[in-house]
Amino acid sequence: MKRFTEEEKLQILADLIAIKSVNENEIEVANYLKDLFAEYGIESKIVPVTKTRVNLVAEIGSGSPVIGISGHMDVVSAGDESEWKSDPFVMTERNGNLYGRGTNDMKSGLVNLALTMIELKANNELKNGTVRFMATTGEEVGGAGSKKLYEEGYMDDVDYLWVAEPSPETIIYSHKGSLNFRITSLGEAAHSSMPNHGYNAINPIMKYLLELDEKLNNDPRSNEVLGKLVMSTTILNAGNQVNSVPEKAVAEINVRTIAEFDNDEVIALFKETAEKYNQEGSKIEVKVTMSLPSVFTTGKSDMVELTKELGKKHLNLDIKVEGSPGVTDASNLLRGKDKNFPFMMYGPGETKMAHKTDEYVRKDYYLAFFDIYRELILGLTK
Ligand SMILES: [Zn+2]
Structure with missing residues (x-):
């Protein structure tokens, strides 16, 4: 019976942490996993996304059910590395925790998935169905x-x-x-002693942003699980001299959407409102820089039920089942699926540690998730 030793499990995670897959460098993670799969006779496929960015897909078994398992290979920047207690790219164990950029979000989960699949294949344990591993870039x-x-x-x-x-x-x-906009307001520069010789780019963008802020954040629609949509203007740049009328103002906005007030409706509202200002002489341009739809499923499935049992068994936790304000790759992966589709986000780590300095995953949780994932796959493919 093939089971990776604790030492191997830690070494493979440490190897992945050492790969600085901060934006555009996920290909090294993909190649590492591809070689690892190949060692155990699992073919995998690099799926190019851009010239420099790739996904990796690997599969075992055949027929239904098809279980999709997914994790992203990129990590966020380590920020100021001197703020870390140990090198963010050298996995370090302290007090039962494994520290390093990506230990929590989400290379531990990725290794759990990959090694679980290798063991199932090596032991010929999968009796029915297919497991499809999908490692993504640029999450x-x-x-x-x-x-x-x-x-x-x-x-x-x-x-x-x-x-x-x-x-x-x-x-x-x-x-x-999650929906991002870049809004540009164009004006005409002038000396501030004669502002009427120019057109101030700041004034219309302020009104525009406040009008939308009020409309969106006061909208009564609410999702039964996720609550209301929220909008925040997060970046605003304009002007460069106190006695010059600015010719350009640029704002960036993030909107967290719900199915009841979705991305398309918000985009239309931003565009219509810009049109209204532009008819009064402003020049406001709207650019959508990211658009990920919300994910709404019922949360009622044999997968969720079994996962609750396994969480109790291996982590000794009463697992909660909830909605979340954060986004995942499921925004794209679940496009076109209905609300009864069995989906969950569930993995080792701690949500609150994502993107932080001194990011860590609990070692006991990381190790327990190998058992949880194996028993989950076997339970769904009996
Ligand atoms: Zn993540």
Whole structure:
């Protein structure tokens, strides 16, 4: 019976942490996993997304059910590395925790999925069905990788999907969408002693942003699980001299959407409102820089039930089942699926540690998730 030793499990995670897959460097993670799969006779396929970015897909078994398992290979920047207690790219164990950029979000989950699949294959344990491993690129920057997988049909025949993002205590079955805009207001520069010789780019963009802020954030519609849509203007740049009328103002906005007030409706509202200002002489341009729809499923499935049991058994936790404001690759992977589709986000780590300095995953949780994932796959394919 093939079972990776604890030492091997830690070494493989440490190897992946050492790969600085901060934006555009996920290909090294993909190649590492591809070689690892090949060592155990599992063929995998690099799926190019852009010239430099790739996904990796590997599969074992055949026929239905098809279980989709997914994680992203990119990590966010380590920020100021001197703020870390140990090198963010050298996995370090302290007090039962494994520290390093990506230990939590989400290379531990990714290794759990990959090694579980290798063991199932090596031991010929999978009696029915297919397990499809989908490692994505660019999750932290708009989900380009998961969009590609959806477009190329990798989700068409999938019956269950789980994303191994950090959430060991709570099964997430629905989450908000995320929508980014860049708004540019163009004016005409002039000396501030004669502002009427120019056109101030700041004034219309302020009114525009406040009008939308009021409209969106006061909208009464609410999702039964996720609550209301929220909008925040997060960046505003304009002007460069106190006595010059600015010719350009640029704002960036993030909107967290719900199915009841979705991305398309928000985009239309931003465009219509710009049109209204432009008819009064402003020049406001609207650019959508990212659009990920919300995910809304019922959370009622044999997968969720079994996961609750396994969480109790291996982590000794009463697993909660909830919605979340954060987004995952499921925004793209679940395009076109209905609300009864069995989806969950469930993996080792701690949601609150994502993107932080001194990011860590609990070692006991990381190790327990190998058993959880194996028993989950075997339970769904009996
Ligand atoms: Zn993540």
